[in-house]
Amino acid sequence: MLLLLPLDGIRAESIGSSVNIGIQSTKTITIRPFEPLERDIITIYNEVYESLITIDDNYTPQGYLAESWEESNSGKYWTFTLRPDIHFSDGTPVTAYDVVASANYILDKANDENITDHGFYSNLAYFVKNITAKDDRTVVVRTKRPYYGILYEMTFPVVPESQVASDNPMGSGPYVITDFNLDSKTIYLNANENWWKGKPAIRELVVTLYETKQDVITGYEYGQDDIIFTRATAGSQYKTGAKTISTSYRTNQLECLYMNNASSELTLNARRAIRYAIDRTKIINSIYSGLAVQTNFPFYPGTWLYNDSLDSQYSMNLDEARRLLAEDGWEDYDENHFLDRLDSEGKQQNLHLRFYVYEEPDNDVRLETANMIADQLALIGIECKVEAMTMANMKEKLRAGSFDLALVAFSMDVCPDPGFMLMRGNTGNYNRYKSSRMTELCEQYRSQTSQEGFREKAMEIQALFTEDCPFLCLYFRSGSVISRYLYTTRRDIHEYELLRGIETYTP
Known part of the structure; x- marks a missing residue:
């Protein structure tokens, strides 16, 4: 669903430098970007981890960490060239070797016959025969079949080569997960000072994990959260008005x-x-x-x-x-x-x-x-x-x-x-x-x-x-994003990227 967020007539509050977010999550106990266990946690991960390709408002593949790509040998090979100015949150460059290691971690799990859960990104194995790094900035993918659809599968998260199997690995995205408090069920994200697109104006995201859909809505009603995501039909009761902005997402x-x-x-x-x-x-x-x-x-x-x-x-x-x-x-x-x-x-x-x-x-x-x-x-x-x-x-x-x-x-x-x-x-x-x-x-x-x-x-x-x-x-x-203020001007809000645009939004 493509929805233009209403820009005229909104009278909700002005966004601050810190935002509280409520989501439903009962399974997540560690930060594992390659193995998300719930839908809404992927939205949080996508503020920390980035991919070669992103999907735009028209559902067309666009370059992200990759500044360009080309296919060769009638589509059997796809070569991606990384941007020269991308870094992980500690300032180290993102290289083709990190992309390859991230992809191979996904492929190894997808092809492991000894496990039943092959991971959220396991469909990558239907497209990729092998993936290699030609140099620091060049990734070469050999496909199982020549297919434009390979671009959509290049949306997996990229982490440092040495951290692919680690909990809470570094990312190159606009935010860094600085703490995951299991007792309070809270994830703290702070702005990445080394983000290649500049420092986010919204400096902190505080994410509370709730047991049920109703708990998420109650958290918003009692003022504990500024933004919530819900697929419950009860979310439809909220309409854009003086103190709330309600937007449906596909x-x-x-x-x-x-x-x-x-x-x-x-x-x-x-x-x-x-x-x-x-x-x-x-x-x-x-x-x-x-x-x-x-x-x-x-x-x-x-x-x-x-x-x-x-x-x-x-x-x-x-x-x-x-x-x-x-x-x-x-x-x-x-x-x-x-x-x-x-x-x-x-x-x-x-x-x-x-x-x-x-x-x-x-x-x-x-x-x-x-x-x-x-x-x-x-x-x-x-x-x-x-x-x-x-x-x-x-x-x-x-x-x-x-x-x-x-x-x-x-x-x-x-x-x-x-x-x-x-x-x-x-x-x-x-x-x-x-x-x-x-x-x-x-x-x-x-x-x-x-x-x-x-x-x-x-x-x-x-x-x-x-x-x-x-x-x-x-x-x-569809579901509902319910917030106290406008936090994005993006036209398309969709599942897994419900905070899309918050990193570049200027209050």
Whole structure:
């Protein structure tokens, strides 16, 4: 979600040189930038550690520690040149050898067959065959396949070569973690005097770790914190006004309605009818209190890879939905408000779908969503039996193909690549979607080495997705940043970088 922070009319307090921040965290007991255990702690790490590449407001890769890069040998090699003026917090230069050591630490863990948790950055192993330092300022990456997407994976943190396995290693970012008090559950960050972009005007960040989502909100209400992050729908109660600035941020959690393409009832017409029948705006506003961003595709809306020219084909249209179902022979013969038809043997067949949803441990919004979708499908004569189950049981149903509809969620990788859910036989394609053309397009997408080619294939993938309608992308979940004052002028606030811009903000 791209949101322009309101600059006019804000009457909240002026930011000071020290800021108190509240986040939910129950697992973090050491500072391990390569192995973050929770979402919001990554935001804190990103104020301390920097990467070769950063992702801009349009979700385009831009150089950060790397001032430039080039691909060679048809994309098999990518060479990154570091900026000449970058240093760690103790003043020592950041070198290519530090980048290589950081990457190899991630790759070694990702490829270790003796462990189950391969780390937050483990997808790097799908892209990198090996990485070497040509000299102090030159990093050479040999890829497993020629692919523009490699740039998105170069967003891992860089620490000194000698500290890759250490707790609280040095970083090159605008702040330094000076203390982590486990008793008070507080992390103290002070401005890095050697930061290559200059000294931050906000000199200190004090981060309190809370047990629950409600504790985070309570900390703000009682004035203990100046900024909090929350994905709880309770955060939507805060609106920008005299003493508070509330800004939604996008997450990488994509919610989808999976449809079993192998089901005899779920023809192309039926899948398109379901697409026309679902009112996502009502779901977002009624159940999520506005904390979700509608999307038609497995790409972030409002960014350079999103094909908004196809949006009109996703508008709600109950009459068109009913026409498509009638075209498939469905009618309400027994006048019970649900559709039926006669099979080849003359027996009446009801349009009844098994609809599964997995339970979330701390709320029931997904079950509420499934029930609302079932109510919306009833308006076009489709009867659904909604059943909630554990995540483990849901996975069994999906793998066996024993479902008609399923409400599922995916944590999308930093590299915008939906091939895992679209390519025939791939890991996330539980829909039994079989399209040789789509598989070919995804393979072509994964072989592009230019920005232009990458975008062109993304547009083609979305056009075919619209035509085939294998499943529905519903929305990306969002959260709220609630603060007492403006602390950034960045256009895009997204998960893992919720403090983005605080380091350069001038009160």
